[in-house]
Amino acid sequence: MESTLTSPSFSALPAAPAALTQLRRTLAADALKLRRTAALRLTLVSGALPVLLTFCIYFFKGDIILKAGGTPWPRFISTAWQTAGTLLLPLFVVLLTSLVVHIETKATAWKHLYAQPVGRGAVFASKLLVILVLNAVALLLFAGLMLSAGALLGVLKPKLGFQTYAIPFEVVCWMLLRTYVATLGLLAVQYIVSLYWRSFVVPVGVGMGAVVATIALLQWEHADKIPYAAPLGTAMSMKMTKAGLEVAHELAKHEWYSLGWFAGVLVVGYLLLYRRNVTN
Amino acid sequence: MSATPLLETRGLSFRFGKRPILHDVNLHVEPGSIYGFLGPNGAGKSTTMRLLLGLLRPAAGSIHLFGHDLARHRVALLNRVGALIENPSLYDHLTGHENVEATRRLRGVAASRTAEVLALVGLTDNAHRPAREYSLGMRQRLGLAIALLSDPDLLLLDEPTNGLDPNGIIEMRELLRKLRAEHGKTIVVSSHLIGEIEKVATHVGVIQQGSLVFQGSLRELQQLQTGRARLVLETDSAETCRNLLPRLLADAVVTAPGALWLPWTSNDHTAEVAAALVAAGQPLYGLRLEQPSLEDTFLHLTEAKPELVRGE
Structure with a gap:
């Protein structure tokens, strides 16, 4: 026990909240801080852009693209998913992580946060969970909007046949899961970069640079190991066959690499950040 | 007779890289006191405050709050500490009320406290305006409200009157007195102005170039001053x-x-x-x-004395 001399009035050590209680409290606070933020708006509207582009393409040129007839869904879904996966999804994750972390940096609140009775682990885990949830919400919104856009085409352009063929739900669900896994690696890298530099410019710059570099490196034999390439890899893994749209019901190699990056970067990053002095 | 300290540092030292910032600081804050922590800008006041909250890791020495080692029981001890470090950390996109609420949720304090602390610092009427519209003084008061949320036994306030107008300074002083007298709080308040401290503090510590050059009751500081007549x-x-x-x-x-x-x-x-x-x-x-003023005494104590910090 403590060898320190203490007066009876304050000798009892105050109780520290349990780890899960700390996490729950930090999460409740983090959720509140999202109100009216760019991070939240970005999450809600990011899915709309690729869907809108695909919708316009099919609205104006759908009859040319689909002149072979049959179900329009496979082509429509893969166009939308590839538009999202190439550039937009990696950039979205880059912006989202930077914006969420920037909420604290902008308020110079790190010193305040770390002076509260919650451990650094809780702060670290809570923000990560917020980003993971927002990322999932954005993906689900994207899928929802995409299917709604298809349904809308079925009403506005019945000739395209969206209304007569079934939506390939199973493929969409598998794609959602695999795309989500594919974003985790770069999400972790961006999260640690944001926490480490505590600025908005650095993580966005690093992220943009990495996305551009990835596009240049796509032909490289080790491209599947780059976390920023994973969402595109997943978008490309959809195959159109005579039977319709097909996607493997398992994680591809690049998605396992993404998970590896996620776990590895978070562990190393946390150890790196855990003992750091808080100077702003 | 000296009571068991509520806050104590033993041989506390800190450096940024190779640059020494604090050297062998032995703070001693008694329960129920208002401890004025004085020093010119850059003397190490904020660094000390950050060390007391576990934000920085000491190069040597230890910190004891309520008789327990901060390094070992940080989270538990911070449960009883409220702090306002430099500029208050406010989320500009949230209202004053939401700002308090964010920390309230973080600390798991009763929901009724949000309105109570807002009333205590006189911000009830402005609670639903976004914090970005707040004046400097209102921001400072909001920061204080957040520090008071958990009804802490120990308050650490780093330059709390920064940016306050004369009225605000007087109000802050009254509030600190009331917190001590009616709620039995122990308060450590840093400042670079002796005039601000002497009106409210019961004890004073003077830091200069990273070393504590005086520590004692306000009366002892005043006696030091008579000795210099x-x-x-x-x-x-x-x-x-x-x-x-x-x-x-x-x-x-x-x-x-x-x-x-x-x-x-x-x-x-x-x-x-x-x-x-x-x-x-x-x-x-x-x-x-x-008779030199307390200010002269303070200036005398904080004149550059390189020999005090040289001994590494």
Whole structure:
């Protein structure tokens, strides 16, 4: 026990909240801080852009693209998913992580946060969970909007046949899961970069640079190991066959690499950040 | 008699890289006191405050809050500490109320406290305006409200009157007095202005270039100041007087051809000097006691004393 001399009035050590209680409290606070933020708006509207582009393409040129007839869904879904996966999804994750972390940096609140009775682990885990949830919400919104856009085409352009063929739900669900896994690696890298530099410019710059570099490196034999390439890899893994749209019901190699990056970067990053002095 | 300290640092040192910032600081804050932590800008006040909250890791020494080692029980101890470090950390996109609410959720404090602390600092009417519209003074008060949320036993306030107008400064002072007197809080408040501290503090610590150069009750600081009172003596030729009265004027300093300063020791000594001068046939144009202000004492304590920080 403590060898320190203490007066009876304050000798009892105050109780520290349990780890899960700390996490729950930090999460409740983090959720509140999202109100009216760019991070939240970005999450809600990011899915709309690729869907809108695909919708316009099919609205104006759908009859040319689909002149072979049959179900329009496979082509429509893969166009939308590839538009999202190439550039937009990696950039979205880059912006989202930077914006969420920037909420604290902008308020110079790190010193305040770390002076509260919650451990650094809780702060670290809570923000990560917020980003993971927002990322999932954005993906689900994207899928929802995409299917709604298809349904809308079925009403506005019945000739395209969206209304007569079934939506390939199973493929969409598998794609959602695999795309989500594919974003985790770069999400972790961006999260640690944001926490480490505590600025908005650095993580966005690093992220943009990495996305551009990835596009240049796509032909490289080790491209599947780059976390920023994973969402595109997943978008490309959809195959159109005579039977319709097909996607493997398992994680591809690049998605396992993404998970590896996620776990590895978070562990190393946390150890790196855990003992750091808080100077702003 | 000295009570067991509620906050204590032992041999606390800190450096940024190779640059030493704090050297062997032994703070001693008694329960129920308002401890004025004084020092010029850059002396290490904020660094000390950050160390007390576990934001920085000491290079050497230890910190004890409520008798427990901060390094070992940080989260538990912070449960009883409220702090306002430099500029309050406010989320500009949230309202004042939401700002308090964010920390309230983080600390798991009863929901009713949000309205209570907002009322305590007089921000109830502005609680639903976004914090970005707040004036500097309102921001400072909101920061204080957040620090008071958990009804902490120990309050650490780093320059809390920064940016406050004279009225705000008086209100803050009243609030600190009330918190101590009615709620039994122990408060450590840092400042670079002695005038601000002497009106509210019960104890004072003075830090200069990373070393504690004074620590004690406010009365002890005031006594230190009487010890520095001096006699100013105006005559025709200061040099002649000193030669004529080598014993009485041994410690005197000639400041002008016709002026002498000597440390004041007692009324008898003053009378003796006057009588001796007259007896020696020297004219005595003026003889007065100069009491340095607390501010002079503070300046004296915080004059650059490199020898105090050199000893690594």
